[in-house]
Amino acid sequence: ETGVTQTPRHLVMGMTNKKSLKCEQHLGHNAMYWYKQSAKKPLELMFVYNFKEQTENNSVPSRFSPECPNSSHLFLHLHTLQPEDSALYLCASSQVRRQNEQFFGPGTRLTVL
Amino acid sequence: TQLLEQSPQFLSIQEGENLTVYCNSSSVFSSLQWYRQEPGEGPVLLVTVVTGGEVKKLKRLTFQFGDARKDSSLHITAAQTGDTGLYLCAGETSYGKLTFGQGTILTVHP
Numbered sequence: 066e067t068g069v070t071q072t073p074r075h076l077v078m079g080m081t082n083k084k085s086l087k088c089e090q091h092l093g094h095n096a097m098y099w100y101k102q103s104a105k106k107p108l109e110l111m112f113v114y115n116f117k118e119q120t121e122n123n124s125v126p127s128r129f130s131p132e133c134p135n136s137s138h139l140f141l142h143l144h145t146l147q148p149e150d151s152a153l154y155l156c157a158s159s160q161v162r163r164q165n166e167q168f169f170g171p172g173t174r175l176t177v178l
Numbered sequence: 179t180q181l182l183e184q185s186p187q188f189l190s191i192q193e194g195e196n197l198t199v200y201c202n203s204s205s206v207f208s209s210l211q212w213y214r215q216e217p218g219e220g221p222v223l224l225v226t227v228v229t230g231g232e233v234k235k236l237k238r239l240t241f242q243f244g245d246a247r248k249d250s251s252l253h254i255t256a257a258q259t260g261d262t263g264l265y266l267c268a269g270e271t272s273y274g275k276l277t278f279g280q281g282t283i284l285t286v287h288p
Contacts, residue, residue: 069220107182108221108266108278121275155220165209165270169220 067091069170071156077176078146086141086173088156094168096161097139099131102153102172114139115161146177181205182269184279192287194256199282201267202249208270210243210250215264215281257286 069090078084090097099111113121114133128150130142139156153174157167182203191197201210209228213221225234227243227250234241238261240253254261264283268276 105187105280107280108268110275113275157220164274165211165268165276166223166226167276168223169213171218171220 069156069158069168071154071170071173073173074171075174075176077178078143079178080146080148082146083142083144085143086154086156086175088139088141088170090137090139090156090158090168090170092158092168094158094160095136096159096164097133097136098157098159098167099139099141100155100157100169102155108155112141143175146175148177151175151177182267182277182279184265184267184282186282187280188283188285190285190287191257193259195286197254197257197284199252199265199267199284200249201251201269201279203269204248205269205271206247208247208272208274210247210270211268211276212241212250212252213266213268215266216262221264221266254284257284259286259288262286 072087095116097114101109110123111125112131117133117136128145132140153172155172156170159167185200209226211226212224214224215221225241230245230247232243238255242251262285264281266281267279
């Protein structure tokens with residue numbers, strides 16, 4: 066595997082379900098990010114991890130819970146989501162010193178019923 | 179909040195035509211990035227511009243950073259169907275974070 070991978074690529078869940086999104090980067094980077102991409106809206110930064118420590122939580126509701134066990138892996142745990150949380154969730158990575166140049170995964174298309 | 183406005187939001191052209199996409203802000207950015215995103219994929223970094231007035235060329239794509247580092251443009255010469263996609267600009271703020279524009283959806287018809 067090369068670059069940034071995300072699984073699953075598509076996810077449909079009910080509002081009472083618990084699911085997790087996984088991201089893995091094979092670039093030797095030490096910063097990882099979660100973004101939310103909704104139609105007709107700019108990419109929204111959700112969380113930032115530098116050297117597996119969370120450095121930013123952009124006022125994200127607690128029904129989204131990130132986890133970064135090491136610099137190569139990032140998870141987003143989901144529970145009791147709302148239909149308006151349906152979106153494309155993108156993971157990205159970069160070097161901590163070059164956070165302006167981020168490499169994105171293909172995203173997980175999430176639908177909340 | 180430092181906002182980036184992209185225009186136009188939608189662009190539909192014929193193969194062979196030229197086009198320009200604009201990215202404007204009232205804020206100064208340390209650097210500016212352009213990404214292209216194809217359906218079902220994540221954004222792919224095309225270029226980073228850092229210096230005011232800087233011009234970078236990538237084959238048929240020309241990127242320019244405004245003198246005051248508040249705006250940028252992307253010009254494509256002789257568009258091809260493979261150029262179809264969502265073009266995103268992103269500005270690096272003074273505290274090292276990226277703020278994205280809402281994107282320009284480009285469709286190039288054969």
